[in-house]
Amino acid sequence: MDLPRRSVRSHLLGLIAAAVVPVWLFAGYLLGQYALQERYRFEQDAVQTARQVSLVVEGELANLQTILDGLSKSPALASGDLQGFHREALDLVHGTDRTIVLRDLGRNQLMNTEIGYGAALPSVAPIEAVDREKLNRSGVFVSDVFTDKGSGEYRVAVAIRVPAPKGEDLLLSLSVPTARIRDVLMRAVPEGWTVGVGDRDGNYVARSKLHDEWTGKPGLPGYVEKIVGRSGSFTSRNFEGATLLAGYYRSPHSDWFYTANVPLSAAQAPLWRSLAAICGIGLLSLLVSVALGYFVGKRFTQATAELATRAEALGHGRSVEPLSTSVTEFAAIAQAMVDAERAIAERRYELEAVLETAPAAVWFTYDPKALQVIRNRFAAELMGLPTDAHKSFGRPDLVIDTVAVKDGHVVSREDRPLSRAMRGQLTDHEEFAYTLPSGVERFLLSSARPIRSPGGRIIGAVQISLDITERKRGEEQLKLLTNELNHRVKNILAVVQSIASQTLRNATSLSEAGRTLSSRLVSLARANDLLIQQNWSGADVKDLVATSVSSHAPIDRFNISGESVWLPPNVALSAALAFHELTTNALKYGALSNETGTVSIQWKLLGQKQHRWLNLEWRERGGPPVEPVERKGFGTQLLERVFASGTSGRVTLKFQKSGLVCTMRVNSASQVNPTVDNDDTPGGES
Incomplete structure (x- = not known):
């Protein structure tokens, strides 16, 4: 089928258009992303500026609170000498625009540095419920903007609660003009930004621009309503109708909000400059590409014969056959490449088969x-x-x-x-x-x-x-198993060493030491076997108790009851040794030394979640009377030492006439480290 054919230059121009359009689209995408990034950067700058201003202003408020804290320690105030306290307050504010007032929580002023002592003091508004709550909680609050009745200027105050010599606590406040807040915040205002400070009611406290016009006045409702939460950013119109990009931060101390504003046009200016630059560069690139396409296209026709000859040589030397294509100059080249591809394909299939099989x-x-x-x-x-x-x-x-x-x-x-x-x-x-x-x-x-x-x-x-992942994992697993085995062997050897040392130290003869040591090691081995059955993940209390006592006495001599509680391995080993010593002691001197005595072992969990405790009681009945002696046996020493020193558990031994009562309180989630309280020494050695 004969297709309509066009010159190389026509195809090149179409190719250039096809290449340039996606580039422009991509440039538009980049421009959009740049706009978002710039907007986000300005929003973050606005929030950060608001935070910085809050730090400066809140620092000034903290300074005022520090002055009040120092003044509240006045001996004159503590003794009720208001005239002396008035003199001290006047000395602090002399030559400044500050005013100190002492008042009760109602409407009465007790002292005012703006009014001479002894003069009649006008009543004031009572403290609002919200401010009372804040005073009760933190002992300090920062006021909203208010008008000074004497001078008519707008002021703010920091107040603290101070104890009165008698009766209800008083309120000591220090007020300054809002212009002072404006002077403080100006140090943190970047060039080109407008910063405002508002109180809890949305009235301006201070403003970096036009402060005198806006202090004490409410902000635009549409602007103030967008200040929600601790911090954030938004766009809004100002009093002149211009759109602003604003960031805000609300102080948890004073509950004032701080805003930093910049004209939205300033934030968008880099975007428009970039758009103009991209459009100019794109247009220039298109013109250059069209010119190059036109001149290069003229050379393609001359290169066709040479390219076809090389493509033919790449194949098997067969003659060039015509191929249906819209480009006349490329028809011979396309067919030559087909022939070359046939020759190369055979080798490629062989290589692919090998590479896909290996x-x-x-x-x-x-x-x-x-x-x-x-x-x-x-x-x-x-x-x-x-x-x-x-x-x-x-x-x-x-x-x-x-x-x-x-x-x-x-x-x-x-x-x-x-x-x-x-x-x-x-x-x-x-x-x-x-x-x-x-x-x-x-x-x-x-x-x-x-x-x-x-x-x-x-x-x-x-x-x-070559993939050696499984081999490496096997080596790592073997290493972990070896380290774990070494750790457990060392722990077991340390326990055995401790048992042997204590046994030999308390034995009266070598034969007695051998029998006692053998019995204790057998008990340790049984506990170890129980842990091995559970892959050393721990042991249930019931299984541990049964294993520990059944090797020494008939299980029907024991009354065992309690809920299912899982103990970690280290706790289980310590508990097994303790049960062994208690059972041995009962066989020699306690309830198991006759035919009628019994032992009750009961436990339950106390506490919740991470602070759970196992409370276990060993109670002997029906044995011979228990008589205290002066010397502590190894069993008592073991109960004192087997868990190591600490405060995470507790063991109590009581020697009642009916028999020994041992209460163990153990942290069921961690290593046991109890202390021991003894009412008496056991009536025998184990």
Whole structure:
């Protein structure tokens, strides 16, 4: 079928248009992102400026509170000498615009530095419920803007609660003109910004611009309503109708809000400048591209015959056949490439079959920076990429973003095997740990070689890697198991050493020491067997008690009851030794030394969540009377020492006439470290 044919120049112009339009679209996208980033930056600057102003102003308010705190310690105030206190307050405010007032929580003033002592003091508004609550909670509050009745100026006050010599507490306040707040905040106002401070009712306390016009007046309702929460930003119109970008911060101390404003047009100015620059550069680029396309197109026709000859030589030497195409000049080139592709395809299919079959990951690259690679199926699977059976093997893809580690150090992409091979370096059997974007970690054994042209120039590189992840994980698991075994063996040996030392120290003869030590080690071994059955995750209290006492006496001599409680391994071993000593002591001197005595073992959990305690009681009945002696046996010493010193548990021994009562209170979630309280010493040695 004959298609309409157009010149190379026409196709180039169409190609240029197709290339430029996406670029412009991408530029528009970048411009939009830039606008968002600029808007976000201005919003953050506005919020940060509001915070900085709040720090400055709140610092001044803190200074006023500090003055009040010092004045509240006055001996004259404590003794009720208001005239002396008035003189002290006048000395503090002399030569300043500050006013100090002492009043009760009702309407009465007791002292005012603006009015001479002894003169009649006018009544004032009572303290509001909200301010009373804040005074009760923190002892201090910051007032809203108010008008001084004497001078008519707007002021704010910091007040603290002070104890009266008698009766209800008093209120001591220090007020300053709002102009002072304006002077303080000016130090933190950036150039071009307008900063305002508002009280809890939305009235202006101070303003960096037009302060005298707006102090004490309410802000625009639409503006104040947007100040919600602790901090944020918004856009709103000002009194002149201009749109502002505002950031705000509300102080938790004074409950004032601080706003920083900048004209929205100032925030958008960089965007418009960038838009103009992009449009100008885009138009210039289009004109240059059209001119280049026109002149280059004239040369394409002359190069067609030469390109066709080379393409034919690439194949098997067959003659060029016509191919239906819209570009006359490229018809011969396209057919020549088809012939060459047929010859190359046979070799490629053979290579693909080998690479898809071999259980090794293979990467080829012809990119000088090794950022574009050709992978086989195994390499794609290792990197967590989908494997497409219909995808051409020779098609390059961008490398995925992985983190490579060798010998504990992160390896940059320039120092990895494939990149080094592109520089002519050889890599043999080097181990790397790769972390994929999905978080999966792979261990690879890699080798790499450069690919050279017949002239010796490096044109590419190849890397072959074997997956040794399972082997490395096995080695790590073996290491962990070995360390865990060493740790547990050391702990067991430490316990055995402690038992042997205490046994030998308290034994009266070598044979007695041997029997006692053997009995205690058997008890330790039984507890260890119980933990092994649970993979050393711990033991249930009921199983632990039954195992510990059944090896010494018939289980029907014990009344065992309690809910299911899981003890950690270290707690279980300590408890097993304690039960062994209590049982041995009962067999020798207590309830189990005759035919009728019994032992009741009961427990329950106390507390909630992370602060749960196991309360366990050992109570003997029906045995011989218990008589206290002066000397502590090993059993008592063990109960005092087996859990180590600390405050996370408690053991109490009571020697009643009916028999021994041992109460253990143990933290069920951690290592037991109880202290011991003894009412008496046991009536025998164990």
